[in-house]
Amino acid sequence: MQLSQQQIDFCMECGVCTGSCPVSMTLEGFSPRQMIKRTMADPEGDILESKDLWACLSCSRCSDRCPVKIDFPAFIRTFREKAVEKGNTPRLSHHGMFQTISSIQAAGTVQNRIQWAKEAGQIAETGDYFYFTGCIPYYDVAFKYLDLQMIDHAKNIVRILNRMGIEPVVSNDECCCGHDAWWNGDETTFSNLAGQNMKTIKQSGAKTVIFGCPEGYSVFREGYAQMFGELEFEIIHITEFLARELPESGLAFKPESTDETITFQDPCRLGRRSGIYEAPRELIRKVSNGHYKDMAHNRENAICCGTTAWMECSACSKAMQIQRLEEASQIGADTIVTACPKCQIHLTCTKKNTNQDIRVVDLMSYIADHLE
Numbered sequence: 001m002q003l004s005q006q007q008i009d010f011c012m013e014c015g016v017c018t019g020s021c022p023v024s025m026t027l028e029g030f031s032p033r034q035m036i037k038r039t040m041a042d043p044e045g046d047i048l049e050s051k052d053l054w055a056c057l058s059c060s061r062c063s064d065r066c067p068v069k070i071d072f073p074a075f076i077r078t079f080r081e082k083a084v085e086k087g088n089t090p091r092l093s094h095h096g097m098f099q100t101i102s103s104i105q106a107a108g109t110v111q112n113r114i115q116w117a118k119e120a121g122q123i124a125e126t127g128d129y130f131y132f133t134g135c136i137p138y139y140d141v142a143f144k145y146l147d148l149q150m151i152d153h154a155k156n157i158v159r160i161l162n163r164m165g166i167e168p169v170v171s172n173d174e175c176c177c178g179h180d181a182w183w184n185g186d187e188t189t190f191s192n193l194a195g196q197n198m199k200t201i202k203q204s205g206a207k208t209v210i211f212g213c214p215e216g217y218s219v220f221r222e223g224y225a226q227m228f229g230e231l232e233f234e235i236i237h238i239t240e241f242l243a244r245e246l247p248e249s250g251l252a253f254k255p256e257s258t259d260e261t262i263t264f265q266d267p268c269r270l271g272r273r274s275g276i277y278e279a280p281r282e283l284i285r286k287v288s289n290g291h292y293k294d295m296a297h298n299r300e301n302a303i304c305c306g307t308t309a310w311m312e313c314s315a316c317s318k319a320m321q322i323q324r325l326e327e328a329s330q331i332g333a334d335t336i337v338t339a340c341p342k343c344q345i346h347l348t349c350t351k352k353n354t355n356q357d358i359r360v361v362d363l364m365s366y367i368a369d370h371l372e
Ligand code: SF4
Pocket: 010, 011, 012, 013, 014, 015, 016, 017, 018, 032, 033, 036, 062, 065, 066, 067, 068, 069, 070
């Protein structure tokens, strides 16, 4: 989406966006308000050469607070492809490994990515429910050095769904959702990935696609909907699905057996970009034995985990991650539960370099551990 001149005219120049932006606090001269003004005056101008184009985390704190609802991340995203064409590219994290994996998948490479699912439980080739696993099998390998068993998130979703009587479709033909390509300004890779995924889902016959990763969910809501129009199947994040279906499922939980304090990291793609705040809290409260506490910044005001789309991991990202860990510490939290694989990775990575003694745990593993 590119904002129209009329929409930009709604900008009251109140500066709430810049005042809310975590990047503006650390990167001198970075101002969403000024970028909108300059860009509308000259759309082919300095924004395409500017590194500020990539510094935005697309965390949506500014757009959520903007009194006239100008979606700054959506606005800036539309300039990224043109900037790449001009040689203005982002600094990729992890040597660009994840962008390479997406490109290989976009080229239609045959994958063997579902061995883990057969170990976890019963899966199907066709059926009403498609579990979209995203890049978790790749993260599992890439982040072993952080002592993270990322694949447990996916295995536990299959286990929970099986306990609810659902044998989800899990497919070798699923590929990266394209979220990162979409936000990296790589529209060609995004459209190739999206086209393949739409074909795979259609062939499965699924009526509902369940996402474990908020990024996959949000790019289907935004990018796929823009590209394909109204989707022919329901899309739902696993936290909303469980909050909706668990009461009728007959599943019960063992309450937390310790006095540990639990808190929740709202992922930007689940919270501010999709409006889902209560479903994960509802699930955590079912098992936390009354020991759940929100951090000072929560829900719409939550602090982002510091980076997205595997790019521009900077001093600002690290400062945000440290601030988040300190906030958790300030409320006496022993465990931060998060519903996003990237939040789990980023907070764990920074925690390893601090003396913070807080566990960062995936929500699905937390829930599965407490199933009766
Ligand atoms: S918050 Fe919205 S209205 Fe205020 S300066 Fe930013 S874009 Fe303009």
